[in-house]
Amino acid sequence: EVLLLESGGGLVQPGGSLRLSCAASGFTFRSYALSWVRQAPGKGLEWISTLSGSGSTAYYTDSVRDRFTISRDNSKDTLYLQMNSLRAEDTAIYYCAKDRSNAGAPFDYWGQGTLVTVSS
């Protein structure tokens, strides 16, 4: 059974940093791209970043490029999202999602999400 478990969310002040983690199990971790998708309060789903299975190629949406960094540790089956210079508009539930194959493939499994609140 594929499982994705996010952690690391919480309350942070504007301009602060947070690191999210996504622990995976039930599949060959290094063989699949993984992504982060978020949902702001009252809004729809927004893709924000994807990392290839090898970790060599990363993709970002413009609104987080240069502030967020996606990474993975294939020895620990864990995906990360380092979030710096956080803004109020980054407040959202952050979901980890497994790509069906390579980067850009549909997201076939999702975690339950972790809430990030950016507020003073």
Next chain:
Amino acid sequence: DIQMTQSPSSLSASVGDRVTITCRASQFISSYLNWYQHKSGKAPKLLIYDASALQSGVPSRFSGSESGPDFTLTINSLQPEDFATYYCQQSYSSPWTFGQGTKVEV
């Protein structure tokens, strides 16, 4: 960026109804269109990928189709567990954008 436009934004339906949701892309996306179901507080669920392929484990009452620039998600014989928000998403080019969602309500 490719903009995905869903219609309607919300709809009211009853158990047993046939429901259709439409999605249109602002640019050519071939058949790289996916549909997700999302219930509040739960993990989103992939229903249909590549416009018409049924994800493993998804009931056959869900189907996807395409006609020209329009993509359609159809739910035949709506069940109580199908009341949720549905999103389309293009996987043709980055950024991999979602539609704004369609809420299916009683």
